[in-house]
Amino acid sequence: MEIVDWASDAVAMVPAYVMVIAGLISFMFIYTAFSKWSSGGKSKRRMAPSPRALPIIGHMHMLWVNPHQSLYHLSKVYGPVFSLRLGSVPALVVCNAESARQILITHDKVAAGRPPILSIPRTCFGGPDIAFSSPGPYWRLMRQICVTEFFSNKRLEYFHYIRWEELGSMMRSVLAAAGTPVPVLKTVQINNNNVISRMIIGKRMDECQGEGGADNVVSIIVDMISILGGFNPGDYISWLASTDLLGLLKKARKVQHRSVVVFQDLINGRRAIRAPGSPPKDFLDLLLDAAEDTKHQELKLEDRHIRAILMDMYAAGTDTSASTTEWAMSELLANPETLQKAQEELDRVIGRERVVQESDIPNLPYLKGVIYEAMRLHPAAPLLAPHYAMEDCEISGFHVAAGTVLYVDAWAIGKDEKVWSEPFRFRPERFQDSNIDVLGQHFGLIPFGSGRRICPGWRLGLLNVEIVLASLLHGFDWSVAEKPDMDEKFSIIMSRKNKLVATPTPRLPAHVYDQYFRERQA
Numbered sequence: 001m002e003i004v005d006w007a008s009d010a011v012a013m014v015p016a017y018v019m020v021i022a023g024l025i026s027f028m029f030i031y032t033a034f035s036k037w038s039s040g041g042k043s044k045r046r047m048a049p050s051p052r053a054l055p056i057i058g059h060m061h062m063l064w065v066n067p068h069q070s071l072y073h074l075s076k077v078y079g080p081v082f083s084l085r086l087g088s089v090p091a092l093v094v095c096n097a098e099s100a101r102q103i104l105i106t107h108d109k110v111a112a113g114r115p116p117i118l119s120i121p122r123t124c125f126g127g128p129d130i131a132f133s134s135p136g137p138y139w140r141l142m143r144q145i146c147v148t149e150f151f152s153n154k155r156l157e158y159f160h161y162i163r164w165e166e167l168g169s170m171m172r173s174v175l176a177a178a179g180t181p182v183p184v185l186k187t188v189q190i191n192n193n194n195v196i197s198r199m200i201i202g203k204r205m206d207e208c209q210g211e212g213g214a215d216n217v218v219s220i221i222v223d224m225i226s227i228l229g230g231f232n233p234g235d236y237i238s239w240l241a242s243t244d245l246l247g248l249l250k251k252a253r254k255v256q257h258r259s260v261v262v263f264q265d266l267i268n269g270r271r272a273i274r275a276p277g278s279p280p281k282d283f284l285d286l287l288l289d290a291a292e293d294t295k296h297q298e299l300k301l302e303d304r305h306i307r308a309i310l311m312d313m314y315a316a317g318t319d320t321s322a323s324t325t326e327w328a329m330s331e332l333l334a335n336p337e338t339l340q341k342a343q344e345e346l347d348r349v350i351g352r353e354r355v356v357q358e359s360d361i362p363n364l365p366y367l368k369g370v371i372y373e374a375m376r377l378h379p380a381a382p383l384l385a386p387h388y389a390m391e392d393c394e395i396s397g398f399h400v401a402a403g404t405v406l407y408v409d410a411w412a413i414g415k416d417e418k419v420w421s422e423p424f425r426f427r428p429e430r431f432q433d434s435n436i437d438v439l440g441q442h443f444g445l446i447p448f449g450s451g452r453r454i455c456p457g458w459r460l461g462l463l464n465v466e467i468v469l470a471s472l473l474h475g476f477d478w479s480v481a482e483k484p485d486m487d488e489k490f491s492i493i494m495s496r497k498n499k500l501v502a503t504p505t506p507r508l509p510a511h512v513y514d515q516y517f518r519e520r521q522a
């Protein structure tokens, strides 16, 4: 009884405003508890850890140079799955094999989108391509044409003569330059560009000119690739969206206008000579067939689509293989014992009385290890292409909201010490007697991605690296003025920061090189 009296006295002594504040706090507490309960416990969802963000830019300052490496270092602090905010754009980064599998396979239906923040490629292409389109009937049809028709084993076999002719041309140019320093990337690029270009449009890249002849595909693609990896702040900070702060959108528009002239001329020229019902000779024919096919009328395939897809193929298909070959050569020259082993294998399997053929490739397991190691250490697309969560999902136990950009750091995954011993060492032997490959089944090594959006050109990409590298190593000894560094330069395709220059010395009897002068392989 006494206690009750004391309590009511005490309440009477508290000033009214304190009572009001206490009441408000209690109300907020009850309201918060109620909304958590009524939202089905959504706020109990586990969110991925995240570093402290800065106002406006969020975590953008952390990714300025070589973002694939910065993300690897962040993963050492925050764990293999963490979230970032790039300006106002939410992002999730995954740096281990299991989380990559969840994005690329388990949740691939939801996570196969492409984010809206890709203003530069979308402006360059000027129409929906494959690589930057979100899944839908158009993307599905284009992928189907790629995978089942263009990159099929049968078609690759049919195009063998193109690879042979271009290889011969490259080997002859290296032979002519014997004893002098050769820029490795450029040498290989010319080969790959011409192979892809002849398969796509039936002409070498420098022969693809608009009718006026003032511009050509080589310079358009070079300019396009130089800006594709660029960063447009307006994609991430909405009030900068209309400013084109770094001038990249203006450059992208210019590339797009030039490409309309050249590619439209090529399309018109082909239409004029195509015989109705004749079998398709190259990718352009396949696309024109699809545009005319009444089955696909609801998709309304127009010339702007065809132009965008052609640009896509050049952008995705040319430098990826060339850069991988340059990395493999760099690692071999920096680790001479591996170069010696690769050449010993070539001598053992092929000898020195003939040149390498594509049919030799399956018998060169050490060479395969060299290429896989180059792809593990220096994947051409270190963050793949950005994926996008089209709906809410859960990755490795963390809630991911719809609208989150998903970065799979293939570079970091290739350095995970839980999967790879001595992860920064170039050791092709690690693939001897191993069933690991690069085709998207082993998530510790995913240079082509995996699942729904796996690179449709992987077969050709790999073949170009294998035959070119095998021929360069079998045909020549290589020397460098100093041991190559391994400094990387991040872009849409990751290349060496300092280009590799190496001097070739012929290592086959002179008459054997004559085989490269034959028009067609026997």
Ligand code: HEM
Pocket: 130, 131, 132, 143, 196, 312, 313, 314, 316, 317, 318, 320, 321, 324, 379, 380, 381, 384, 385, 386, 447, 448, 449, 450, 452, 453, 454, 455, 456, 457, 458, 460, 461, 462, 465
């Ligand atoms: C060593 C060579 C190559 C590498 C390492 C490579 C790697 C990749 C990667 C990582 C992706 C993104 C996968 C993802 O989004 O998860 C991709 C996509 C793509 N690649 Fe390749 N690529 C190579 C060669 C080629 C070639 C030769 C072509 C065609 C001529 C090509 C055409 C494409 C296309 C069209 C896409 C977009 C697929 C889509 O978004 O659905 N690639 N590539």
